[in-house]
Amino acid sequence: MSNRYIYVSRRQVIRGLLATAAFGATSKLWTGCSSSPTDTASTSGTSGASPDADKPITIGFIYNAPKDDYGWNQAHAVGASAIASIPGIKIIEQESVPETKEVQEVMRNMIDQDGATVVIPTSFGYFDPHVLEVAKAYPDVQFLHCGTLWKEGLSKNIGSFFALVDEGQYLAGRVAAQASKAGKIGFVGAKPINPVLRNINSFMLGARSVKPDIKMQVIFTGDWSLPVKEADATNSLADQGFDVIAVHVDSPKVVIETAEKRGVLSSGFHSDQSALAPKGYLTGTMYNWGTIYKKYAELLKAGKTLMDGGVPHQFIGGIAEDYIGLATFGPAVTEPIKKNVEAAKAKLVDGSAVVYKGAIKDNAGAVQIPAGTTYKVTAPELTKMDWLAEGVSGKTS
Amino acid sequence: MALSRFNWRSRAESVVIPLAALMVALVLFGIFCMFGGKNPFAVYAAIFKTAFGSWNAFQGTLLRAAPLMLTALCTALPARLGLMVIGNEGALVLGGLGAAAVGLILSYGSITPNPAQLQTTLGLAPTVVQIGMALGGIIAGGIWIAIVGALRHYRAVNETISSLLMNYIAIALLNHLVEGSWKDPASLNKPSTFPIPELYRLGNIGSTRIHYGLIYGLVACAIAYFLIQHTTFGFAARTAGGNVKAARIAGLPVGQLTIIICFLAGSSAGLAGMVEVAAVQGQANASIVAGYGYAGILVAFIARYNALAAAIVAILLGGIINSGGALQRSFGMPDATVLVFQGLVFLVVLYSESLYGRFKIFKEPEIPLAPPPATSSAVPV
Numbered sequence: 001m002s003n004r005y006i007y008v009s010r011r012q013v014i015r016g017l018l019a020t021a022a023f024g025a026t027s028k029l030w031t032g033c034s035s036s037p038t039d040t041a042s043t044s045g046t047s048g049a050s051p052d053a054d055k056p057i058t059i060g061f062i063y064n065a066p067k068d069d070y071g072w073n074q075a076h077a078v079g080a081s082a083i084a085s086i087p088g089i090k091i092i093e094q095e096s097v098p099e100t101k102e103v104q105e106v107m108r109n110m111i112d113q114d115g116a117t118v119v120i121p122t123s124f125g126y127f128d129p130h131v132l133e134v135a136k137a138y139p140d141v142q143f144l145h146c147g148t149l150w151k152e153g154l155s156k157n158i159g160s161f162f163a164l165v166d167e168g169q170y171l172a173g174r175v176a177a178q179a180s181k182a183g184k185i186g187f188v189g190a191k192p193i194n195p196v197l198r199n200i201n202s203f204m205l206g207a208r209s210v211k212p213d214i215k216m217q218v219i220f221t222g223d224w225s226l227p228v229k230e231a232d233a234t235n236s237l238a239d240q241g242f243d244v245i246a247v248h249v250d251s252p253k254v255v256i257e258t259a260e261k262r263g264v265l266s267s268g269f270h271s272d273q274s275a276l277a278p279k280g281y282l283t284g285t286m287y288n289w290g291t292i293y294k295k296y297a298e299l300l301k302a303g304k305t306l307m308d309g310g311v312p313h314q315f316i317g318g319i320a321e322d323y324i325g326l327a328t329f330g331p332a333v334t335e336p337i338k339k340n341v342e343a344a345k346a347k348l349v350d351g352s353a354v355v356y357k358g359a360i361k362d363n364a365g366a367v368q369i370p371a372g373t374t375y376k377v378t379a380p381e382l383t384k385m386d387w388l389a390e391g392v393s394g395k396t397s
Numbered sequence: 398m399a400l401s402r403f404n405w406r407s408r409a410e411s412v413v414i415p416l417a418a419l420m421v422a423l424v425l426f427g428i429f430c431m432f433g434g435k436n437p438f439a440v441y442a443a444i445f446k447t448a449f450g451s452w453n454a455f456q457g458t459l460l461r462a463a464p465l466m467l468t469a470l471c472t473a474l475p476a477r478l479g480l481m482v483i484g485n486e487g488a489l490v491l492g493g494l495g496a497a498a499v500g501l502i503l504s505y506g507s508i509t510p511n512p513a514q515l516q517t518t519l520g521l522a523p524t525v526v527q528i529g530m531a532l533g534g535i536i537a538g539g540i541w542i543a544i545v546g547a548l549r550h551y552r553a554v555n556e557t558i559s560s561l562l563m564n565y566i567a568i569a570l571l572n573h574l575v576e577g578s579w580k581d582p583a584s585l586n587k588p589s590t591f592p593i594p595e596l597y598r599l600g601n602i603g604s605t606r607i608h609y610g611l612i613y614g615l616v617a618c619a620i621a622y623f624l625i626q627h628t629t630f631g632f633a634a635r636t637a638g639g640n641v642k643a644a645r646i647a648g649l650p651v652g653q654l655t656i657i658i659c660f661l662a663g664s665s666a667g668l669a670g671m672v673e674v675a676a677v678q679g680q681a682n683a684s685i686v687a688g689y690g691y692a693g694i695l696v697a698f699i700a701r702y703n704a705l706a707a708a709i710v711a712i713l714l715g716g717i718i719n720s721g722g723a724l725q726r727s728f729g730m731p732d733a734t735v736l737v738f739q740g741l742v743f744l745v746v747l748y749s750e751s752l753y754g755r756f757k758i759f760k761e762p763e764i765p766l767a768p769p770p771a772t773s774s775a776v777p778v
Contacts, residue, residue: 094722099684101677105457106722125587129679194585
């Protein structure tokens with residue numbers, strides 16, 4: 001008789017499987033992780049901006065996906081860990097936070113429960129309306145958002161920081177062009193929106209600066225994280241004989257690993273993926289968020305704030321500021337290529353060369369940047385770029 | 398006589414069993430915590446404190462519960478009809494799109510207003526625009542799931558599969574519209590529709606940080622409960638859910654019932670989408686796809702498809718989600734800990750379903766039959 005309590009009907013089993021699958025699908029909703037166990041009791045309920053001598057400044061980092069994603073979030077987590085050991089700075093982290101009311105709650109909890117006086121929400125979509133709303137409610141807490149969205153007239157306690165990747169991609173493009181034997185580069189991108197198009201175009205401009213007849217094929221998967229489509233795109237590019245594959249999605253992991261399996265070269269993005277593809281990884285643009293976070297940490301430790309103007313409301317830079325760099329070179333990058341890239345990098349850093357130097361045509365033949373015009377990476381015109389450069393096959397819509 | 402008596406034993410059963418299941422899940426989770434080297438009682442205390450410990454904390458719980466109440470109905474209502482619909486996420490997305498479209502048309506006269514139109518609104522009262530957005534969400538979400546019901550009834554397409562697949566279509570449609578014809582050109586990095594003017598958005602209840610979505614959720618759950626339990630329509634739906642052949646023989650319009658219930662189910666999730674657009678995001682974009690639909694399926698399962706119970710379960714789940722982040726930050730447990738807890742709750746509650754009717758204590762005592770009339774002589778003629 002005892003087995004009638006463990007009897008499970010077929011309907012029950014199906015329902016359980018279905019529910020478990022649904023549960024797995026929702027795992028994005030359940031939040032949270034931390035690398036630093038912290039004692040909340042001593043700091044709860046305070047939100048003052050000025051640091052005491054004995055009380056560390058608590059900085060809360062918020063990520064929109066796991067912080068070991070080999071992508072955008074990992075780049076930030078590496079940056080955060082660079083300031084974790086600075087005396088007087090304490091970091092708390094929470095990962096996989098969606099861009100809904102959830103992130104507002106997480107910010108509030110970090111402030112109210114963990115005593116954070118500085119919050120760094122690292123995803124673009126956290127800004128409007130979430131950061132704007134919470135910043136109003138906590139005028140003494142500083143919100144440093146990763147993006148270029150700060151503008152005059154917002155709450156005094158909001159700041160932006162961002163790194164422009166065009167120069168890194170230009171250099172990565174030069175590496176890719178020299179490593180490619182077929183003269184055909186593949187690119188797996190998320191969506192045909194401005195940051196991705198800039199990324200593709202600067203890569204192509206770099207590639208064409210060493211091999212003017214090189215071709216590129218772009219495949220847009222349609223969203224920031226679609227691992228199956230990313231693998232499909234990589235495989236189909238490999239099938240068609242593209243021997244270098246570059247990528248701009250949330251996490252380049254799938255593309256890099258798939259390329260490695262197929263024995264083609266790959267160029268990464270966001271963070272260093274060299275461990276994923278010990279044979280085929282070339283290099284890739286890597287964010288050095290630690291550079292910016294260290295600057296913030298020093299200013300904050302000196303008692304400066306966004307509100308009193310001691311901390312600038314905007315940090316934007318590129319390779320000259322060391323906000324970006326190139327990831328570890330893989331074995332396919334030979335000495336001459338390395339030398340070539342180092343020389344090009346030095347020119348970009350000292351300003352004697354720029355990525356966007358007219359005339360630049362789009363892939364339909366129209367001149368987009370006229371001859372004689374050069375744009376620095378901070379030029380506002382570049383944020384309107386909605387075309388693909390000459391030699392790139394693909395559509396922007 | 399026996400039918401009209403209040404059946405407190407079976408009511409008690411449906412409260413005690415889920416509660417006991419929750420306790421078992423807590424104990425299992427405590428054991429799990431012990432293996433991780435944490436004091437389980439400290440963990441319980443932290444969960445309770447961050448989810449229900451203060452009004453401030455409880456607001457966070459209610460805020461997270463609000464969309465789950467509405468999306469749970471999308472599974473709970475058709476389940477009473479014997480249909481397993483899991484298209485909650487898609488209906489939510491459609492509702493969000495519908496609400497954004499109506500909101501923009503009522504605000505500016507166009508879904509994609511030109512710069513001149515953006516300068517001034519049409520000047521409608523906020524209530525009118527908000528009701529319009531709610532109707533937009535309700536109708537769009539409702540039609541979406543009504544399609545599932547119609548496919549089921551007229552073409553015998555499995556409703557679970559079709560509604561699941563339609564989620565992907567809905568998300569693709571959202572991306573297509575916000576990246577294409579409905580796109581606000583100013584939303585470069587995060588393609589979105591034009592924003593609904595601040596004036597027309599749903600605000601917060603009083604001085605709390607809870608938006609009106611919670612009221613919508615509670616009201617919708619109450620209406621759904623009343624509809625299913627206390628109306629002839631609900632009785633007909635439950636009859637068809639119990640035995641569709643018998644329902645047909647009894648002359649119930651099964652097709653109509655299916656489509657209406659599916660419409661109501663979709664409209665609940667659609668309303669959740671409207672709340673996401675009108676109260677949270679201010680515009681439709683990919684951020685409204687946050688998993689609320691799928692979480693709603695869990696709520697409906699745990700609530701055993703009872704709409705009132707869904708409201709309570711949503712608050713419970715909201716509390717668990719709420720405590721998740723703080724738990725991680727305070728205890729430094731690995732990322733998956735909170736998943737483990739939710740998985741345990743879920744599996745134990747599902748298993749507990751097989752226990753209904755197995756405990757004597759919850760059985761109504763047999764009502765002794767009246768003794769047969771003894772002799773005819775006893776009856777005066």
